[in-house]
Amino acid sequence: MPDQDAPVHPHHLSSSTPERLTQRSDARRNIQKLLDAAAALFVTSGVEVPVREIALKAGVGMGTMYRHFPTRxxxxxxxxxxxxxxxxxxxxxxxxxxxxxxxxxxxxxxxxxxxxxxxxxxxxxxxxxxxxxxxxxxxxxxxxxxxxxxxxxxxxxxxxxxxxxxxxxxxxxxxxxxxxxxxxxxxxxxxxxxxxxxxxx
Amino acid sequence: MPDQDAPVHPHHLSSSTPERLTQRSDARRNIQKLLDAAAALFVTSGVEVPVREIALKAGVGMGTMYRHFPTRxxxxxxxxxxxxxxxxxxxxxxxxxxxxxxxxxxxxxxxxxxxxxxxxxxxxxxxxxxxxxxxxxxxxxxxxxxxxxxxxxxxxxxxxxxxxxxxxxxxxxxxxxxxxxxxxxxxxxxxxxxxxxxxxx
Amino acid sequence: MPDQDAPVHPHHLSSSTPERLTQRSDARRNIQKLLDAAAALFVTSGVEVPVREIALKAGVGMGTMYRHFPTRxxxxxxxxxxxxxxxxxxxxxxxxxxxxxxxxxxxxxxxxxxxxxxxxxxxxxxxxxxxxxxxxxxxxxxxxxxxxxxxxxxxxxxxxxxxxxxxxxxxxxxxxxxxxxxxxxxxxxxxxxxxxxxxxx
Amino acid sequence: MPDQDAPVHPHHLSSSTPERLTQRSDARRNIQKLLDAAAALFVTSGVEVPVREIALKAGVGMGTMYRHFPTRxxxxxxxxxxxxxxxxxxxxxxxxxxxxxxxxxxxxxxxxxxxxxxxxxxxxxxxxxxxxxxxxxxxxxxxxxxxxxxxxxxxxxxxxxxxxxxxxxxxxxxxxxxxxxxxxxxxxxxxxxxxxxxxxx
DNA sequence: AATGAATGAGCTTTCATTCAT
DNA sequence: AATGAATGAAAGCTCATTCAT
CATH class of the missing domain: 1.10.357.10 (Tetracycline Repressor, domain 2)
Known part of the structure; x- marks a missing residue:
């Protein structure tokens, strides 16, 4: 299952193939940081936690967050x-x-x-x-x-x-x-x- | 049940006696307009609808809304x-x-x-x-x-x-x-x- | 000093004659109630206390307050x-x-x-x-x-x-x-x- | 004194070291616009002037104002x-x-x-x-x-x-x-x- | 690709003043 | 003359989203 944790774009929802064969390593790292931060905050503050808090905890900018995860x-x-x-x-x-x-x-x-x-x-x-x-x-x-x-x-x-x-x-x-x-x-x-x-x- | 549709004040929640025996007709009309507007908007937009919208639809000022219904x-x-x-x-x-x-x-x-x-x-x-x-x-x-x-x-x-x-x-x-x-x-x-x-x- | 406590209108500021020779007794009573209420509230809440509070404490309507004392x-x-x-x-x-x-x-x-x-x-x-x-x-x-x-x-x-x-x-x-x-x-x-x-x- | 005019954060009140060594030029510009606008409005309208007016005069959004100066x-x-x-x-x-x-x-x-x-x-x-x-x-x-x-x-x-x-x-x-x-x-x-x-x- | 500053509509709430009753 | 309900323009503050750097 190679695409686990990859950013989800609508048209890939039911696909299990990786969306891109190559990806910059820092991008992949940021995605993981966002997932970790979100997972932690979802537990403590629910899934409606302000997006800014997630980006902050992940240590990435708002733009990065939106690039990888366009919607909540x-x-x-x-x-x-x-x-x-x-x-x-x-x-x-x-x-x-x-x-x-x-x-x-x-x-x-x-x-x-x-x-x-x-x-x-x-x-x-x-x-x-x-x-x-x-x-x-x-x-x-x-x-x-x-x-x-x-x-x-x-x-x-x-x-x-x-x-x-x-x-x-x-x-x-x-x-x-x-x-x-x-x-x-x-x-x-x-x-x-x-x-x-x-x-x- | 003479107080039907009357504004609800906390200490009257379980009472069935009217809170005031007389009430200005315009006030009573406004209360009804607010209740009607709220009922309609609750259906279409849910009970979280902004209070301003309710006041607007009812055709009354914000203050009137707060006078009769201090909280949502x-x-x-x-x-x-x-x-x-x-x-x-x-x-x-x-x-x-x-x-x-x-x-x-x-x-x-x-x-x-x-x-x-x-x-x-x-x-x-x-x-x-x-x-x-x-x-x-x-x-x-x-x-x-x-x-x-x-x-x-x-x-x-x-x-x-x-x-x-x-x-x-x-x-x-x-x-x-x-x-x-x-x-x-x-x-x-x-x-x-x-x-x-x-x-x- | 017959006009003490009488409502003060700008053009009477330095006059010491009563502004009206007759005055309804309820009006006079309301003026006194307002003065008493205001004096008490000025002490506890300062002279910037909301006018509504004064009227409330005096037990008179807002209009009465404004009739007798057009400005704070x-x-x-x-x-x-x-x-x-x-x-x-x-x-x-x-x-x-x-x-x-x-x-x-x-x-x-x-x-x-x-x-x-x-x-x-x-x-x-x-x-x-x-x-x-x-x-x-x-x-x-x-x-x-x-x-x-x-x-x-x-x-x-x-x-x-x-x-x-x-x-x-x-x-x-x-x-x-x-x-x-x-x-x-x-x-x-x-x-x-x-x-x-x-x-x- | 390199931080002159920099936004003041509580824990820096008595510090004289710059809080950040680099700062986006537009941010710095906005801070200056806010300080200028505030200084001007403080003179004409006093320091109680509504924050919205300051933001307006500075030509920035409300959020920008709050980002740099969380409190009045x-x-x-x-x-x-x-x-x-x-x-x-x-x-x-x-x-x-x-x-x-x-x-x-x-x-x-x-x-x-x-x-x-x-x-x-x-x-x-x-x-x-x-x-x-x-x-x-x-x-x-x-x-x-x-x-x-x-x-x-x-x-x-x-x-x-x-x-x-x-x-x-x-x-x-x-x-x-x-x-x-x-x-x-x-x-x-x-x-x-x-x-x-x-x-x- | 990444940053995070900027945006501004949107929210609730208060209150001096007016005016229908 | 008296009432108090109605008004509505403020205000402070938040936050999803955009976009200049």
Whole structure:
């Protein structure tokens, strides 16, 4: 996976080929510094943290930031790309190793919940309708929905569930339940999600 | 309920007596214009719409806006007060007229869903942790959580459900599922909520 | 002195006849309420206190306030009229009873200092060049400068001082030294003024 | 003194080393434009002039203003830094070259008076108790009071004065006498100050 | 390619003054 | 004569985005 952490440009969202065969080493270094800074700040201040703070922490100029990540979504996608891809790959793996397809689905959904709930503000950003978040939104759905679909189909074929829910719908619901569960009001997203899963059966 | 649509002042949140017996007609008219403008803009632009826009659309000055609704939350609460109170009153009524307590709970939750999903941005605002939304948040929880609690208890006593979920948790989950379901991506909040309810049984 | 506490209109500044022979009793009552409220607020918040606060404390409407005291200066003048007049009258009295004219001058100046330093913000307002303070400024100078002049002349005639300072200049200087001496930085206006007086000899 | 006119950051107030060795020429130009605009507006409208007006006159955006001068006091200090420092340096020089310490003190005080009286509103700002002026206030006192103290001590040691006045007190008094003497009412601050100085002897 | 200075629209809030009631 | 609601022009400050260097 040679392009991991590379800047994400819209038309490359579903591509896995490197966008440029050569790249100046300082550019590559700056990109990494930005990703590291963003990852750290997303944790402490959420994904809506001012871009200037990210550039500052990365020790690069604003222009550099914009050159590599034209929109905030590009940066968010790049920061979480690894983990999303790990989630994508976990789908078939879980299906293979779990006792039943529905158990695999459950495990996979909890994986996703754990991912979202540890990223302050990410679940909300995923559902934002602000144009600058479109790329984020698209990327997540494009990668994860097919996996979820596969798991749902398997569960249905095994007669473990009869709900006709769509994968997109389920992912959306799970994402929603993960919003704002890091705040003072301690809501346990897993509990709510488990209700949803129980309801699927 | 003589004070409907009256400006909301903190200490009157749970009172149902009119704060003033007389009020200048132009003031009352302006309050109504503000409520109408706010209601309309909340639908199109969400509850975060700039106060200036609200004042502009209402055709009143900034000062008038602040006189009647010192904080944004005051305005939001006033705009939705009717419907929240209707929801509050519907709880016992549904309990009385439904075949079983769990059916009453379901109906009541759907009522709440219908309310939220027709108000673009309201569900999100309800979960915002920004200080200016505290009053909104508090108002909703204070009014609705006890009703939900009553319905949950009744359903448990009737042995219709065994989940030990808290009313606050359930309301929060339902609220979450109603976020952003008015957007292009057509997600059916009712379907998701029905899964949650099924999961409760 | 029948017009004490009456609203001050510019063309009446130096008149001592009542401006109107009849006045509705409620009007007179409101004027008094305003003067009382203003006097109290001037002490705690300075003479720049928002007019709305004064009206509020007086329990009258804004319009009433503006009817009786068109400018802030009018109100200030009315509030302090008594004390200014007392100061005016003290001049000749001190001259009569003091051992020497210069001693009388000293005592009179200290009287003025005591007056100013106990009125938070008054000394500054006296020197403000904002148009709404003109009346205040004029009133004080018109009433007090002639008295000061008289004392200065007497001291000069008694050969107790040879400085050719003008009364206006001296009053201004004394007023200046009384500005901001109520703040944290504890400056003793009397000490500074005493230097000035020593310098006069 | 290579940093003259450089933006003032709090921790550099008493430093004389340049904060950055290089600076973009446009930035330097903008800083100068801001200082020029501020100096001009301070004269005509006082140091309370709205920041927006300063930015406008300088022909720069609001953000530029805030970048270089985060608080109003920073700007005021920067505008007057030169002259304050000149005053600081004049103290020992005058002491060395004057016939007697008291004469040096007099000359130095007149220097300060000339400075203040040519800056409309500065003397008043110096005594303002509004938080945004604290830095200004502190800067002036920190720099000038020690110089004044030195001169006072010298005069006392030479037996030229016996008043036990504090340097801060004297400076404050002189500053007060310089307030508002640029207005229509032509008050001669030097004459008033000379009385004060005479009183010191 | 990188920098970071500059931009300026945008936000909330205050308050002297006016004027409909 | 009295009321107090309405006005709206300020103000300070923030921050995503652009672009001169």
């Amino acid at each position: 979504a590009d940066l968010i996608v790049a920061v979480y790309r690894h983990q999303v891809e790990a989630c994508v790959e976990a789908g078939p793996a879980l299906l293979a190793e779990s006792s039943t397809p529905f158990v695999a689905l459950q495990s996979w959904i909890y994986l996703f919940v754990d991912f979202l709930t540890t990223k302050h503000g990410l679940a909300a950003a995923l559902q934002s309708d602000r144009p600058s978040f479109d790329a984020l939104h698209n990327y997540f759905l494009e990668r994860l929905v097919p996996v979820c679909e596969q798991l749902l189909d398997a569960a249905r074929q095994a007669d473990e569930m009869h709900s006709d829910i769509q994968a997109l719908e389920l992912m959306w619901g799970v994402g929603s339940l993960c919003i704002n569960t890091t705040k003072e009001l301690q809501i346990d997203a897993r509990r709510l999600v488990s209700l949803l899963l129980t309801g699927l059966r | 939350a005051d305005l939001i609460v006033a705009v939705y007060r009717h419907q929240v109170e209707a929801c509050v009153e519907a709880g016992p009524a549904l309990l009385a007229e439904s075949s079983t307590p769990f059916v009453a709970l379901q109906s009541w939750i759907y009522l709440f869903v219908d309310f939220l999903t027709t108000k673009h941005g309201l569900a999100a605002a309800l979960q915002s942790d920004r200080p200016s939304f505290d009053a909104l948040h508090n108002y909703f929880l204070e009014r609705l959580v006890p009703v939900c609690e009553q319905l949950l208890d009744a359903a448990r006593q009737a042995d219709e459900m065994h989940s030990d979920i808290q009313a606050l948790e359930l309301m929060w989950g339902v609220g979450s599922l109603c976020i952003n379901t008015t957007k292009e991506l057509q997600i059916d909040a009712r379907r998701l909520v029905s899964l949650l309810l099924t999961g409760l049984r | 200066a009018d109100l200030i003048v009315a509030v302090y009229r008594h004390q200014v007049e007392a100061c005016v009258e003290a001049g000749p009295a001190l001259l009569a009873e003091s051992s020497t004219p210069f001693v009388a001058l000293q005592s009179w100046i200290y009287l003025f200092v005591d007056f100013l330093t106990t009125k938070h913000g008054l000394a500054a307002a006296l020197q403000s060049d904002r148009p709404s303070f003109d009346a205040l400024h004029n009133y004080f100078l018109e009433r007090l400068v002639p008295v000061c002049e008289q004392l200065l002349d007497a001291a000069r005639q008694a050969d107790e001082m040879h400085s050719d300072i003008q009364a206006l200049e001296l009053m201004w200087g004394v007023g200046s030294l009384c500005i901001n001496t109520t703040k944290e930085l504890q400056i003793d206006a009397r000490r500074l003024v005493s230097l000035l007086l020593t310098g006069l000899r | 006091a920073d700007l005021i200090v920067a505008v007057y830094r030169h002259q304050v420092e000149a005053c600081v340096e004049a103290g020992p020089a005058l002491l060395a070259e004057s016939s007697t310490p008291f004469v040096a003190l007099q000359s130095w005080i007149y220097l300060f008076v000339d400075f203040l009286t040519t800056k409309h509103g500065l003397a008043a700002a110096l005594q303002s108790d509004r938080p945004s002026f604290d830095a200004l206030h502190n800067y002036f006192l920190e720099r000038l009071v020690p110089v004044c103290e030195q001169l006072l001590d010298a005069a006392r040691q030479a037996d030229e004065m016996h008043s036990d006045i504090q340097a801060l007190e004297l400076m404050w008094g002189v500053g007060s006498l310089c307030i508002n003497t640029t207005k229509e009412l032509q008050i001669d601050a030097r004459r008033l100050v000379s009385l004060l100085l005479t009183g010191l002897r």
